Amino acid sequence: MILHTLLDYDTLRIIWWLLIGVLLVGFAVTDGFDLGSGMLLPFAARNDIERRVVINSVGPVWEGNQVWLILGGGAIFAAWPQLYAVSFSGFYLAMFVILTALILRPVAFKFRSKRESPQWRARWDWVLFFSGFVPALICGVAVGNVLQGVPFRFGADMHIFYDGGFFGLLNPFAILCGLVSVAMLVMHGAAWLLLKTAGAVAERARTYGIVASVLTVALYALAGVLLATSIGGYRISSVVDAVGPSNPMLKTVELHAGAWTANYAAHPWTLAAPVLGFVGALGALLGLVLRRPVLALLAAALGIAGIILSVGASMFPFILPSSIDPRASLTVWDSSSSHLTLFIMLVVTAIFIPIVVAYTTWVYHVLWGKVDEKAIREESGHAY
């Protein structure tokens, strides 16, 4: 196999850094609206039939949406094995809490409608709320911690050690990032419910969505200001070997105030990401206010994409900085899979992502249209 030398190792590393961004955006944009709908469920829908409208609006698609997350996990494993190993074992208990939510979510969708009892259904409604809120919050908190550096180091033979606990993750800046994540997904979920439902549910969702989009803009701006002023970044202080072996210990790294904004100064076009974050969230606000659901949904999706990409743009080439041994930090240049693996995975991805997007689009097309109470009653055999 020599075909893989068609693309240079450093090019492949950048492509895979971008692709992980694409997968995370794919997850946040598709699963985002159904996590958001889950968070809005107890508030936007007040009785059983209304709640079933909300649940059935995401019912046929949430399962496929969640695969973006599963695929994100698998792709990080395949393309950035050290990132997968360090972050998942380091954030162990946080991961456990997310997994609890993700275990309960499919079951809640499926089991809720299987019994008539109001207590039974109310219990699963709160499970759906919890399983939307918790992953949204913790993913944001995790990003907040990554931006500040995570306490890990490598021992003999590259064994990984993590010197932090669960509660250390819950620092003010990380919680702020968690709230940005919650707000943006509620905004997105509200736009979805405005599109897919009618009447009281849509109206309530719109109100919550307006609040959420205002909060998204405000909290994101606050996080940006803090990042530029009081969160110290990292930068590589040795010569960068972009095609070197994937061994993080071969470089040196220094802490540097303002390092996380240096990319924007050096390459102003990267400012497109945070700008997209603000413009998207404001567009969603406009769409919600004007009752233009398609505008709101698309703008919210773009806003989410901008916010996620801005995290990557701030940190590049860092992926996971280490706060206790900065030179152990994982960067784009030293924590990827081998040249051959990156190439093979790129070929597979280039073939299958378009296919996935094509049939997902077809499924949304088939399911296009509002979910109303009449439809729920008529389909009682197989609707949730």
Added chain:
Amino acid sequence: MDLDIVALSRLQFAATALYHFLFVPLTLGLSIILAIMETVYVMTGRVIWRDMTKFWGVLFGINFAMGVATGVVMEFQFGMNWSYYSHYVGDIFGAPLAIEGLMAFFMEATFVGLFFFGWDKLSKVGHLIATWAVAIGSNFSALWILIANGWMQNPVGAAFNPQTMRMEVTDFFAVLTNPVAQAKFVHTVSAGYVCAAVFVLGVSAWYVLKGRHLELAKRSMTVAASFGLAASLSVVVLGDESGYLSTEHQKMKLAAIEAMWETHPAPAAFTAFGFPDQESRETHYAIHIPAAMGLIGTRSLDTVIPGIDELVKRAETRIREGIKAYDALQQIRSAGSTQTVTQGVRDTFENGGADMGYALLLKRYVDDPRNATPEQITKAAWDTVPQVAPLFWLFRIMVGIGVLLIVLTATFFVLSTRRRLDSHRWLLRIAVLAIPLPWIAIESGWLVAEFGRQPWVIEGVLPTAVAVSNLGVKTLLLTLAGFVAIYTTLLIIEMKLMLKAIRKGPEAEHAPDEGDTLSHIPPAHAGAAVIPSTGSAA
């Protein structure tokens, strides 16, 4: 290296995998059975087949949700609990997992929504395509997972890179076409088909015993018996292939399954029954079938199958070679690259590289394998023997049930061709009682495959004890208890809902539909909806 962390991490992986594996086999098989039933509906236009698809689809859905719920954990816990493993082999092992998501699980999860919600939104053929996409997606998913697992059993197409301190892929095609993975895929998927067939057969037999839904139940039994018979034969043939391949790649696993303490002259006898004793290294009250083992294991009369004692001696030699390679590796690492060390060091590493994993077996006893005492080396060599008695018994339980299920599905296949499915009530009762059997066999099979590979997580390359994350014992206890509590609660709820749905049966599923819709939909549609109930009443 704290052994408690290793034991707890293993226990957690086993618990989460065994739970996940309660739901996967039924999904694999039932998705195909649904697709077959719906294909008959589309080809013949007979509504009873659509009702069958919908009814079994309800049970499929309950099971599928649990499969998805428990599956998410599998994707993430390699990184959570096995961080050194993830670092050490992620370059190879991660790829099939990612491709599984991309190629298979995406398809399965996207179309499953259309399967449940698309009946009124799609044409007949359109819906059939969705159903087949779910079935094909599930089965492809199993393919990629077993390519990953096959590599753990037989790590081909990869080499160790001293600079990154991990295994890296050298020949991806070899990973894909790994013979162990191919045999495991067909064996596992067929086992899933048998599981679903026996489930459909058993539930339908219960309906026939109760005199309910006879039209639906008998048709379902015919599908299940023929599908199940073909699948159960395939399980045995491919199981045999797995055994044959073990002789080549996992000699110790084979010797442990057979409790073959010593090397016997070819062709070796098969121990049908006995009580293996790990302490005294012998099998009490053994009943032997002459020559059978040699024939199954080597497909020849003159190839010798090595026994446990001999394999331990070989392991000891490999540990000593491995220590040399490990020493060469450390010299290369401190020098920076293979280019900057002497030719002698390079040669030692190249020649002993295949044994380096054996040196890592010593890490249980000593931080640096180069400082190991001769006693520690002997101890580590004996560590390469898995627990013989459980393997011996689990394997026989699996094979015994496999044979029983061939008899069961063959019996019902004959009955269905003679249209006498309801003639023997005792046979129907047996079919109901047989429902749990495939699960027992499948879980036993998982244990034989994974427990039999110990002490390795990657056969001959990476010992399980080295592969874990450095987590706290309390943390592990917390998450282990958490997973078991959540899974057990959900499993109980799931079984109750399954039983409720089975007791309710297919008609009740439609009752509110008919009552509600008859008044305001066109007569033609209403007529179609009534047919199943009159059909099953006749």
